Amino acid sequence: MHLSRDVLITLIKVLSVIVLAMVLFFIGLMIGYGVIGDGAPTQVFSRALWQHIFEFIQI
Structure with a gap:
């Protein structure tokens, strides 16, 4: 029983870090696009924006 509790605590720690x-990654995206890129911070989650980015990378 003690081993399963340790495994559970470790799993919770790993998942919380992930x-x-x-x-923090999404906050960084919002700051980078909204503040540095002069766009609306919530617009970074737009599907059209990501399609444009992927099309730009593929060409």
Whole structure:
């Protein structure tokens, strides 16, 4: 029983680090696009924007 508790605590720590990294990544996207790029911060989640970026990279 003690081993499964340690595994659970470790799993929670790893998942919390992954979630925190994702949140910080999205905050960074919003700051980069909204403040540095002079766009609306929420527009970074637009599907059309990402399609344009991927089309630009592929060409």
